[in-house]
Amino acid sequence: MAADGVVSFLIQNLSQLLVDEANLLSGVEGKVKSLISELKFIDIFLKSSEGKRSNNIVKEVVNQIRDVAYEAEDVVDSYVANVSLHRSRTMLGKMFHCVGQAMMLHDVDAEIEKIKRSICEIYSNRDKYGIGEGEFQRGGEATTAAAAEVLRKRRRDVEEEDVVGLVHESDAVIKQLVKSDSRLQTASIIGMGGLGKTTLARKIYNSKKLKEMYPFRAWGYVSNEYRAKELLLSLLRCLSTSKSSDESEEELKEHLRECLNGRKYLIVLDDIWKTEVWDDVKGAFPDDNNGSRILITSRIGEVAAYMGTMPPHYLPFLTQEQSWELFSKKVFRGEDYCPPDLKDIGMSIVESCSGLPLAIVVLAGHVSKKDKSLREWSRIKDHVNYLLVHENNTKVMDILKLSYDSLPQKLKSCFLYFAVYPEDYEIPARNLIQLWVAEGFIQIPETGTSDTLSLEDIAEYNLEELVDRSLVQVASKRSSGGVKTCRIHDLLRDLCISESQATKFIEIHKELDISKCNSRKMSFHHSTQFSFTPNKNNQLHMHSLFLFGEELSWDDESKGCKQFRKSFKLARVLHLNKVLLDLPPSGLKLMIHLRYLKIKTDSRSAENILTSISNLRNLETLHLSCDWVFSIPIKIWKLKRLRHFNVRIKEILNMSRVTNCERMSNLQTLCEVPLYSETISMLNNDNFPNLKKLGLWCYPYFKDGLQHKQSSTGRAANLSLLSMHHLSKLCTLKIRGDIFHPFCANGFNPTSFSSNLEKITMVDFKELDFKALGKLPNLRILKLRRGSTGDGLHCVAGEFPALQMLQMKEVQVERWIQEEGAMPCLSRLIIKGGSVEDLPLQLRSLASIK
Incomplete structure (x- = not known):
């Protein structure tokens, strides 16, 4: 996370702690304020210096600020965790540790004073080395313009006259x-950096057909460093x-x-x-109803939507065949021949570029200067x-980094977070959004729509904006239209990793050895058991842990488990994707800052884990x-702050009666819990109003294979009672x-269900009664x-008034009668497996049958 993001987040975090943990901060409250x-x-x-940090002295000051902000966060979080531990002790335990508590209060007081002196020293250095606001502003524009011109030349170096595909x-x-429309129209080419938008636009601009049609x-x-006068002058020239x-x-x-x-x-x-570019220059383009056209290229879909009167053309990545053709043209300089022994390894080299023309051209330029031998190509x-x-070859990363540099601060941490996932990983969007919220990247605006927008809503907008800026690819969509899974191009992932390491935001490791880690967030893409030998320093600053790879089994006596419990007292996120965890009831008790937890456990340890989570x-x-x-x-x-409760427990042998369940106003997701009378009672009693x-x-x-005796308090229940x-x-x-039949004609009352379903x-x-479902508005x-x-199905007029998609997989339908006026909005019908007799004629054009 950039230093300004760290400081802004820390201010918000400490301010919230003063509200939420006032009783735990007693004694140091004044110091924290x-x-x-x-x-x-x-x-x-920091805000005054943003965008002006090419100076090495400025960079160093910014890095010092980030480090001292991290230190301040750790001191306060450690104090809260220790006070919480002390208050959970028995009376005898409190007496035994009373001297230690007094010393701790003295130590945290001293630590905060030390941090404040560090801040003062940093501020003094700012003036000492002449890097105040005035210094930033003088000469900043000239430096930026010069950098932009260098980058523009680099772009020309890698543009191809005849790029394939x-x-x-x-x-x-x-x-x-x-197309025959006399009005002035705007078309657009959209795609990520290095995809060939400019090359394509130039190909179109120079095409014989358009030269004949458009004599002028x-x-x-334009570029990111846009200046209206320069743009207008270049058009006039x-x-x-x-x-x-x-x-x-x-x-x-x-x-003009x-x-x-x-x-x-x-x-x-x-x-x-x-979009401001268009506001500045659109007045210079007259509409004389003679078929004039404007063509734009951009990395940002919002720009196309704002300017365009035609649907944007999204430029795709090259296919494997097209990638190889482009690579071969550059390496063999127009020759069609590639030695047979180099073809396979050459294809592997090209595959690493994931269809990005810029990367292929730059890599091919390097390969063309080397010996065309198996040994050299293997290297x-x-x-x-x-x-x-x-x-x-920094020209590749420089061009891609423009997209990152142009991000608003609120999106930079969200984008860098993609570094935690392994290469080519398909990322569940909801899971990513939950992680962003847990990390504190998402904040409700101080004014405006805080009563209607949830943190998850804002996070979803952030993800959509990253997609719109061509930084994130949509891998699959939900049936409702939102992003279901997403991915990131390998080179953009490399950019995330590089920026994260430079700012100590995230570290990526392939071996589970934590002793060399120097970051607060760590992601291990491993194939081994934990080698976990933390030192005194990194025990304090570990806030997020991600494990991807082979399954691990940690019992309470394992080395990994012991070190994990000692070193993550300040953890906010534990994404233990394939870790089978076995802990005592107190195993997670000290991790009071934990916001996000993803684990597996066996049935023998499940109750201990749940007790610990409580x-x-x-x-x-x-x-x-x-x-x-x-x-x-x-x-x-x-747990009043619980927002998403996703459990995959097939059986709960004794669902204890909950007579005093708290009103969990923050709970939005409750999946997938067994249906018992107790579950129904909690739902019926309005314990989850925002679900x-x-x-x-x-x-x-x-x-x-044996049916267990149901306890008096753990019995299955009829859904019609819900x-x-x-x-x-x-x-x-x-x-x-x-x-029990959940939607039966005798037992289902549509008024019992939310009309917003x-x-x-x-x-x-x-069996299923379609008529009952058809009454949901x-x-x-x-x-x-x-x-x-x-x-069978018999749908009459007025039923399913809003239904847009119906999907049936392995469903037996004896007969289907569809009257006029039923399902008036249906646009997608998917049938896979099972059997459907006599599909109505009016539905056949909508059906996708597999």
Whole structure:
């Protein structure tokens, strides 16, 4: 995280701690308030220096600020954790540790004073070395402009006259441009940096067809360092009209308009980053209803939406065949021949570029200077990332880094977070959003829509903005249209890793040895057991741990487990993806700062784990996988900050009665819990007023092939007893299993369910009454898997008034009658497996049958 992000986050975190943990901060409350005041001055300084940090002295000052902010956070968090531990002790334990507590109070007081002196010293150095605001402003623009010109030249170095894979793309855009519409129209080419947008635009601009159609053509390079006067002058020069740079922006705009008046023209505006560009120059382009066109290129979809009157053309990555063709043209300089023994390894080298033309051209340029031998190409294959990211080929990363540098501060941490995932990993969007929230990257605006926007809503907007800026790719979409999974290009991931390491934000390791780590967030992409030998320094600053790789098993006596418990007392995020954890009831008790926890456990240890989790009062997201557990502790239902409770427990042998469940106003997700009378009681009693997603398991107790005796307090229940009308925010419902008929004609009352239900998924049901579901007014998505509709489907007018998608997998439908006026909004019908007799004629055009 950049230093300004660290300081802003720390100010928010400490201010919130003063509210939430006032009783734990007793004795140092005044010191913390004083520290916040000092940090606010530092925050102002950082904001004034943003974008002007090429100076090495400035960089060093910023790094010092970041380090001291981290130190301040650790001191306060450690104090809160230690006070919490002390207050959980017995009276005898408190007496035994009373001297230690007094010393701790003295030590934290001294530490905060030391940090405040460090802040003062940093501020003094700022003045001492002449790096105040005035210094930043003088000469900053000239330096930025010079850097932009260097980068522009680098771009030209890697542009190709005849890049492969663009014939279809150029034909598609030209077809858009020349379609018979006399009004002035704007077309756009959108894609990530290095994808060939400028090359494609130049190919179109120079095409014979367009030269004949548009006798007046002009090319303007905009860039991130846009200056209106320079852009207008460059367009006028293309039109053979020279004007003095002494003229004002308005005068130049008027000259350009006069030059284009009454003429059919094509204007290319290359590399636009901001919508303000269009606001500045659109007045210079007259619309004489003669078929004139404007073509823009941008990395940002929002720009196309703002300027464009035509749908944007999203430039795809090259296919494997196209990538090899481009690579071969550059390496063999037009020759078609590639030695057979180099073909396979050459394809592997090209594959590392993941279809990005910029990377292919730069890499091919390096390979072309080397011997065309198997030995030399094998060496290159093992160091592709190094050749692209380091050595003398920084032009690749410089071009990609423009996208990162242009991000607002609120998005930079979100983007860098992609570094934690392994290469080519398909990332679940909801999981990513929950992590961003837990890390504190997402903040509710101080004014405006805080009552209607949740943290998750804001995080989703952030993800969509990263997609819009061509930094994140959508791998799959939800049936509702949102992002389901996403990924990031390998080179952008390398950029995330490089920036993260430079700012001590995240470290990535392939071996589970934590002794060399120097970061607060660590991600291990491992294939071994933990080698965990922490030192005194890194025990304090570990805040997030991610494990990806082979399954690990940690019992209470294992080395990994012991060191993990000692070293992560300040942890906020534990994403133990494939760790089978076995801890005593007190195992996680000390981790009171924990916001996010994802673990697996076996049935023998599940109750201990759940008891331990019950102490985590700051926990926001829990993902827990287990086959069965004896009971869920009552204290779990008292975690007031819990937002997402995702459990995969097939059986709970004793669902204890919850007579005093707290009102969990923050809970949005409750999945996938067994359906018992106690579950229904909690839902009926309005304990979860803001629940948005609910998943229920309806299975009897089976274990090892034997049906277990149900306890008096742990009995399965009929879904018809469940009332959801008060769950006004419930949008998604998933029911798995069919002990009792959940939607039967006699037992289902649509008023018992939330009228806001938009999506229902049912799995493993015996029979289904479609009429009951058809009465839900806002149901847009219905997914059915493995079941039967009984006598069949008979949909009459007015049923399923909002349904847009119906998916049936392995569903038996005896007959289907569809009357006119039923399902009026249906646009997608997916049928896979099972059998559907006599599919109605009016639905056949919508159906995708597999």
